[in-house]
Amino acid sequence: MFPLNIRIGFFLAVRALRRASLWTTGLIIFVMVLTFLNLVVISGILVGLLQGAVDAVRTEYTSDVIVSTLSDKSYIENSPNIIAIAASLPDVEGLTARYAEASRLEAGYQTRKASDKPNIANAYVIGIDPREEDAVTGIAADIIEGEFLAPGDYDKIVLGNYLLDQYIPIDTPGLATLDNVGVGSKIRVHVGDVTREVTVKGILKSKVDEIALRAFMVDSQFRSIIGRNDGNVDEIAIKVEEGVDPRDVRDALLLRGVGEEAKVQTFEDAQPQAFKDIIATFNMLGAMFSSIGLVVASITIFIVIFVNALTRRKFIGILKGIGINGRAIEISYVFQSIFYAVIGSAVGLALVYGFLVPYFVANPIDFPFSDGILVAPLEQTFFRVGLLVTSTIIAGYIPAWMIIRKNTLDSILGRN
């Protein structure tokens, strides 16, 4: 009997939908599309705000795997060996080795009087091979003034934008910045007892602190400034081949004993805990907003189906009167609800994956600390489609059931 009820329910639903007012159907589907977008886009933007930051750190700083100095060492011992091991792994596309040393940058010393406040900033100066660094992180593209370093550069430095007063939007207590410094300015780099006068070749702008608060020099010269000639570096950022899981490369390095001499982390391992907590919090917030959206959609469908069933109560009574099973009539309303939810979700899916996701990839939202994208993983999206369809089915079934269970003759005669 049940399949017959489904058959009849489908028969009635198809005809009710086919001959329904286009405006009404369009409006209901529009509500479903908005609900779907509310479910997917709000949380997607919230998570994407952080994901943009995560992606930027991965792209510009850690790359896929980062090998760094152990906490009780001043650099990575046996670095040349580790670099050779990493470079020999088949899944590694490229790597960049960095020297890092806490330094003091000084500007305006040429004209400064003894009573003037010194124009200084503290920063890590990073010694890099410009070609390898750019090949792995592509930071040359972040240059907003001047040029990026070239392999033969000598006494040239590139500064992160947060080291310069003109690029700090607010006065941050405790953060000293260089005033009146631009491309071509001469500044001093103090590393330990060594002081070197260099020319600013370019300025990098990034939302990643590890880039914006750093200064970059060519490694061959920087090695001599810090007096390290054994080839030991402080960081090695490794880019893996497309489609390779960074954890596999991390594990391969650990298997070869790299872990005894350096910290080996994937970009995810290297994320600060606070970052992970914020992502979890935003996910939770997204879920909360989505839940509200889901309740609103359910109530909308409930009202639509209730009003529909109420105005059609006489016809529901007639159907029951001529022997149509009440279950078949209920199923017809369930089918109508499914239709609204599925079409609404399909339009929403097309909008999200056909337009919004590519749009935000091409035009990220310019948040102060990240370039926000829209994060909409397929499995999560389909889970939400499932949620929407399920809640819509329930919201459509209940009012239909309420009207259908009323006395048949009362329904036919319009009696209460």
Added chain:
Amino acid sequence: MIEVRNLKKTFVNGEIETPVLKGIDLKVADGEFIAIMGRSGAGKSTLLYQMSLLDEPTAGEILVDERYAHSMSESEKVQFRLSEFGYVFQDYALLPELTALENVALPLLMKGLGKMLSYHQARAALEKVGVGHRPNNLPSQLSGGEQQRVSIARAIAHNPKILFADEPTANLDNESSHAVLEIFRELHRKGQTIIMVTHEEEFATEAGKIVRIDDGRIVSVEADR
């Protein structure tokens, strides 16, 4: 075939009780054409609803094919209405979003007949009542008379044992009313049992038996007319 014994129906609204049927006894044999007449509020439609299992009497018994109606579950009654009864209502009671053909085919589909067979039977029923040329029209695209014919087609397509008609001509003009009555006459001639409520003397004379009701009681039965 259908028998009512001491049938009573009282409507209750809060503390107000309104007895509408006050003890009706009636037997309808196979193939009879009965007209139930009476003034407005006499209880004729209420009697029809009880006999056709659309409503529950307050007291008394209804036997259909020697089965007691009160012993049937709701789903059994639905099934009984589907397979044994046919209904023609005063306001046609067609589903507005279904075409004439679909309206007639629906009960057949509900009986489990295949789509081809249902539509075939539905088409034959429409032909029988003279609207076979407009199967794909929606009710809103048909005149009142045509809608009532479609309604009759729906009621007879599955060859019911009893055809119940509640004021089938009340909303129709004279020409359409006569056409509907002609269909009833033809159906009766072929052996269809018909129980019809009407307040129009002219149409009641078509029936083989007239049952007159007043104040919830049968006041006369004019048989073998």
